[in-house]
Amino acid sequence: MSDRSEHFKRKGEPVLCPFCKAAVPRPGALAPLSAASSDAAGGRCGCGALFLFDASGREGGQLLLDGLARLCEGDLTRALALEGGTDYRIDSVGYNPRGHSAEPIRRGGFGRPKLWFFKLGAS
């Protein structure tokens, strides 16, 4: 934990969309997809990518499904039929919600907050 203060002193890097490299806004509250889905925070990039905030860094599976369903306007059947790399791309960026800044994902970075980015299309 000795690197922690160092960590917060550093000026944050802007959070960039991994697909178009544009800076993205701070995640905001999103409407729940269904009664079963949890509250989500995220937003949209100008290129059409969707991003979701994963506060614990441990919600990859659930968030992946949630993100894909949102790309398909809540149509889970369509979301589940999508093929990664062909129908959509997904990427994640380490995120510091205090400073709204990007954090490098280090080895052992499991459990750190992240933003997950989703985009339809292969390129």
Ligand SMILES: [Zn+2]
């Ligand atoms: Zn983008």
